[in-house]
Amino acid sequence: xxxxxxxxxxxxxxxxxxxxxxxxxxxxxxxxxxxxxxxxxxxxxxxxxxxxxxxxxxxxxxxxxxxxxxxxxxxxxxxxxxxxxxxxxxxxxxxxxxxxxxxxxxxxxxxxxxxxxxxxxxxxxxxxxxxxxxxxxxxxxxxxxxxxxxxxxxxxxxxxxxxxxxxxxxxxxxxxxxxxxxxxxxxxxxxxxxxxxxxxxxxxxxxxxxxxxxxxxxxxxxxxxxxxxxxxxxxxxxxxxxxxxxxxxxxxxxxxxxxxxxxxxxxxxxxxxxxxxxxxxxxxxxxxxxxxxxxxxxxxxxxxxxxxxxxxxxxxxxxxxxxxxxxxxxxxxxxxxxxxxxxxxxxxxxxxxxxxxxxxxxxxxxxxxxxxxxxxxxxxxxxxxxxxxxxxxxx
Numbered sequence: 001x002x003x004x005x006x007x008x009x010x011x012x013x014x015x016x017x018x019x020x021x022x023x024x025x026x027x028x029x030x031x032x033x034x035x036x037x038x039x040x041x042x043x044x045x046x047x048x049x050x051x052x053x054x055x056x057x058x059x060x061x062x063x064x065x066x067x068x069x070x071x072x073x074x075x076x077x078x079x080x081x082x083x084x085x086x087x088x089x090x091x092x093x094x095x096x097x098x099x100x101x102x103x104x105x106x107x108x109x110x111x112x113x114x115x116x117x118x119x120x121x122x123x124x125x126x127x128x129x130x131x132x133x134x135x136x137x138x139x140x141x142x143x144x145x146x147x148x149x150x151x152x153x154x155x156x157x158x159x160x161x162x163x164x165x166x167x168x169x170x171x172x173x174x175x176x177x178x179x180x181x182x183x184x185x186x187x188x189x190x191x192x193x194x195x196x197x198x199x200x201x202x203x204x205x206x207x208x209x210x211x212x213x214x215x216x217x218x219x220x221x222x223x224x225x226x227x228x229x230x231x232x233x234x235x236x237x238x239x240x241x242x243x244x245x246x247x248x249x250x251x252x253x254x255x256x257x258x259x260x261x262x263x264x265x266x267x268x269x270x271x272x273x274x275x276x277x278x279x280x281x282x283x284x285x286x287x288x289x290x291x292x293x294x295x296x297x298x299x300x301x302x303x304x305x306x307x308x309x310x311x312x313x314x315x316x317x318x319x320x321x322x323x324x325x326x327x328x329x330x331x332x333x334x335x336x337x338x339x340x341x342x343x344x345x346x347x348x349x350x351x352x353x354x355x356x357x358x359x360x361x362x363x364x365x366x367x368x369x370x371x372x373x374x375x376x377x378x379x380x381x382x383x384x385x386x387x388x389x390x391x392x393x394x395x
Contacts, residue, residue, distance in 0.1 A: 019046045039060065051071045051072070052071065055080060062084070065093060068093075081102055083098075085104075086109040087132075088109050088111055099124070106135045108132045116136045119137050121138070125144075126148070143162065149165060149166060158360060167197075177196075177198070180202075182200070182360075183350075186205065186207070187208055189210045190211045192212065203351075203356060204230075205350050207232055210243065215249055215251075227260055228352045231245065232264055233266075250277045252279045254281070256282045259285045260353065262287075262288045262314065262327075272284070272296075274297035284301055285303055286331065288331070328347055332347055334346070
């Protein structure tokens with residue numbers, strides 16, 4: 001297994017001729033005392049290692065492919081200021097292990113729909129994360145402070161601790177991309193305002209908010225999936241149109257599937273709210289809904305558990321894992337594609353399915369982080385199984 005993990009620990013291909021540049025106060029020849037000076041000196045593909053034993057007061061601007069990372073494993077460098085990345089076609093910018101007093105911003109620059117730029121942010125703290133259109137963003141294992149959130153147009157947000165997540169609309173041209181929002185702990189909610197992309201929203205723990213979908217792309221062969229989330233909504237009066245999951249699109253709803261979610265409120269909000277209008281209906285499979293009302297205009301296809309209650313029913317740990325066996329363990333869809341990673345029947349909530357939140361949280365320092373795991377649902381004697389995944393390491 002260790003050999004498999006080692007093979008996965010890569011963000012992007014690095015230029016074989018890339019140089020390593022150091023930022024510190026050593027005074028040694030070839031080092032820089034500011035990060036901005038190091039960025040200016042760098043050429044595309046270079047790596048900049050920043051000493052965490054100091055505070056850098058500067059606003060950073062990056063407009064070339066490079067990696068900006070801490071010089072000391074498991075210790076973040078600190079910047080009083082912001083980072084602005086101006087993107088370009090096929091440009092690769094990676095930022096690892098930084099703490100910023102302001103935000104991290106990705107601007108479109110010269111990137112296009114056909115040839116996007118790439119921005120990877122891993123193990124960073126910031127007030128907010130914002131990435132504009134035509135930037136394929138990977139926001140991983142990062143967190144916001146001061147009530148900030150994350151906003152992207154393309155890519156993945158995984159394993160983060162955020163106030164909120166917004167997926168903004170683009171040029172109103174269906175691109176066929178799927179955005180992944182997986183394994184995050186979110187204080188308030190997820191807001192999807194995009195009708196250019198498909199979505200997989202899976203294994204997120206919403207501690208005090210809801211999932212709000214206002215635009216979708218309809219395609220008979222591609223589904224938008226909301227799966228294995230634990231959504232808790234606080235006490236609320238007169239919230240008849242604010243479901244724990246609200247699907248407010250008026251387009252065709254047949255390709256919106258809700259699977260294996262746990263939805264619970266202690267107020268008057270419905271479990272799932274879908275307004276009348278449009279065509280088709282939202283499909284619900286194996287959800288557990290404990291709310292004052294079930295909601296409306298969605299189809300309970302199979303396996304759903306509905307409990308009409310005005311007070312909490314289930315209890316959860318800090319990662320949204322249901323601590324009550326009844327209603328959660330081995331209660332999700334028995335279909336092979338939704339099995340847990342240990343190949344048992346799918347659990348409801350954040351710990352169920354192949355994107356278990358346990359992949360992203362509660363791991364020891366130095367351990368590899370795996371996401372988007374693809375493995376066979378059945379393994380037979382004499383066969384050679386193929387396992388694929390994306391992965392990263394915090395340093």
